Amino acid sequence: MIDRAGLADFLRRRRELLRPADVGLPAGVRRRTPGLRRDEVALLAGMSSDYYARLEQCRGANPSGPIVASLARALRCDLDERDHLFHLAGLTPPARRAGRHIRPGLISLADRLTDVPVAICTDLHEALWHNALADVVLGPLEQRTGLDRYVPWRWFTEPGFRDRSPEEDWPRLSASTVSDLRATYSRRAGDDDVVELVHALLEHSAEFRELWERHEVAVRRFDRKRRLHPEVGVLDLTCEVLLTPEADLKVLAFFPVEGTDTREKLELLRVIGTQSFRTTA
Numbered sequence: 022m023i024d025r026a027g028l029a030d031f032l033r034r035r036r037e038l039l040r041p042a043d044v045g046l047p048a049g050v051r052r053r054t055p056g057l058r059r060d061e062v063a064l065l066a067g068m069s070s071d072y073y074a075r076l077e078q079c080r081g082a083n084p085s086g087p088i089v090a091s092l093a094r095a096l097r098c099d100l101d102e103r104d105h106l107f108h109l110a111g112l113t114p115p116a117r118r119a120g121r122h123i124r125p126g127l128i129s130l131a132d133r134l135t136d137v138p139v140a141i142c143t144d145l146h147e148a149l150w151h152n153a154l155a156d157v158v159l160g161p162l163e164q165r166t167g168l169d170r171y172v173p174w175r176w177f178t179e180p181g182f183r184d185r186s187p188e189e190d191w192p193r194l195s196a197s198t199v200s201d202l203r204a205t206y207s208r209r210a211g212d213d214d215v216v217e218l219v220h221a222l223l224e225h226s227a228e229f230r231e232l233w234e235r236h237e238v239a240v241r242r243f244d245r246k247r248r249l250h251p252e253v254g255v256l257d258l259t260c261e262v263l264l265t266p267e268a269d270l271k272v273l274a275f276f277p278v279e280g281t282d283t284r285e286k287l288e289l290l291r292v293i294g295t296q297s298f299r300t301t302a
Contacts, residue, residue, distance in 0.1 A: 023111035025079040031109055032077050035096040036062050043097065045132045045152075065095035067164050084110050087166075090121050094149070097125035121149055123270065131272060136291060138258075138275040144205045145218055146172035146198075149270075157290045158248055158256060158275065160185070171218055173198050177226040185249050194246075199232040201241040209269075240264075246275065253289060257281040 037056035041048045044057070044065055063073040068088065075081030084092070089110045093103040103122050104114035115121065123141055131139045131152060138155035142148045147170040151162045168174040175182045176198060183191055202219065209215050222229040244260040257278040262271050277283035 023083050024109045028106075028109040029077045029079045031106060032062075032073075032092065032096070035098065035102070036077075039097060043129075044095070062092075062095050066091040067162075086112055086115075087164075090115070094123050094128075097128065098122075099125065121147070123150055124265075127265070127270070127272065134274060137277075137287065140273045142172075142271050142273065144209070144269040144271065145202070145214060146271075148172070154287065154291050155275070158250065158258075158287075168218065168221055173202055174218060174222065177222055177229045187247050187249065187255070190247055195228060196232055196237070197239070197241055197244060199229060199235075200237040200239040203233070203236070203238045204240045207238065245278075250286070250290070253286040256286055257283045 036059070039057045041057065041061070044061075046057075046061055059074050059077065060070040063070040066073065066088075068091065072081065076084065086107075089107055089112060090103075093106050096102075098106060100122060107114040121143060127141065128150060131141060131150065134152065135154070138158040139152045140148055140155045140159060141150040148159075148162055151159065156162065169179075176195070183194075186194060206215050206219055219233075223233060242262045242264070244262070246258045246260050248256040248258065250256055258275040259278055261274045261276065263274070264271055277287055
């Protein structure tokens with residue numbers, strides 16, 4: 022059962038402990054309350070300010086699991102605090118692997134890489150966090166549900182999703198996506214989310230079935246990617262993949278390939294991209 026008073030108190034106290042600089046927001050002027058404002062937490066968690074305000078006022082609908090997980094990330098909760106937040110909301114906390122929870126230190130590290138696109142995703146490539154430049158290069162982070170949360174699903178089933186990559190790169194990217202998913206499927210054999218994704222792809226994509234039947238396995242720790250940006254053209258990038266100790270969260274950092282003009286293009290996007298070039302993946 023939800024503990025509305027406890028939930029409201031915990032949210033308020035966590036919010037008041039944080040400063041804008043802790044979460045990558047400008048300090049601004051004339052801050053009349055300690056810590057973050059309610060609208061800032063709502064922005065970080067991807068929900069309306071009114072919805073978040075009702076939670077702090079012991080009102081409104083019971084929050085769902087994804088909402089609580091988003092609040093835990095926005096408020097930089099560690100795993101113990103995340104689990105406590107789930108209990109206050111009357112929900113069972115996720116399993117004690119990282120799952121969709123990002124440790125505060127991991128976000129702090131990623132926040133400091135301002136001149137390259139950085140994304141944090143699950144081992145099924147569900148995007149959880151972007152820095153500003155990743156929003157411009159990869160497309161803004163979206164709140165999706167069901168199988169649409171996963172990049173492999175969209176890559177193999179959604180028309181137009183691949184258009185931000187050159188067509189001649191598609192076969193290589195498809196093969197590396199499947200071999201990486203095969204490694205996750207082996208490591209987490211029997212987990213419902215992995216089984217659901219793989220079985221759905223086998224049912225809906227002949228290309229995926231063919232690649233899956235090759236039984237190639239390789240955790241993707243490095244990749245070469247080219248992105249087609251509508252304003253600056255081709256971006257030649259190397260993708261370094263950093264795995265967390267639990268191996269179910271990945272930090273993707275995209276660096277410009279030396280000898281290309283990508284560094285200058287990223288600098289242009291970093292300076293004015295978030296204002297002028299926000300595009301959809």
